[in-house]
Amino acid sequence: MVVQAYILIQTDVGRAADVAAQIAQVKGVTQAEDVTGPYDVIVRAEAKNVDELGKLVVAKIQTLEGITRTLTCPVVHI
Numbered sequence: 001m002v003v004q005a006y007i008l009i010q011t012d013v014g015r016a017a018d019v020a021a022q023i024a025q026v027k028g029v030t031q032a033e034d035v036t037g038p039y040d041v042i043v044r045a046e047a048k049n050v051d052e053l054g055k056l057v058v059a060k061i062q063t064l065e066g067i068t069r070t071l072t073c074p075v076v077h078i
Contacts, residue, residue: 002046003053004075007061009041015066016040022064028056039071050074 011019016034020041024032031044043061047053057072 002048003050004044004046005053005057006073006075007043007045007057008039008071008073009043009061009067010038010069011040012066012068019064019066022066023061026056026060028052028060 009019009023020032020034020043023029023041023043026045028047029043029045032041033043034041045053045056045061047056053072053074057070061067062070
């Protein structure tokens with residue numbers, strides 16, 4: 001089973017494209033796009049379980065320079 005999530009990211013002004021490019025290189029990230037709206041980057045990520053997803057977000061995504069805030073939205077299939 002694979003756990004998936006969308007991660008909504010706010011960045012420093014003018015850094016969205018750079019942050020999206022950096023995040024796209026992170027293992028576990030399947031898509032990273034810079035967008036307009038209340039968030040600057042939307043990321044789709046997957047991991048083998050919730051713990052690994054949390055580690056991915058905290059250790060590999062939130063630590064990238066230019067990110068000011070993240071919101072993780074797990075995908076739930078009912």
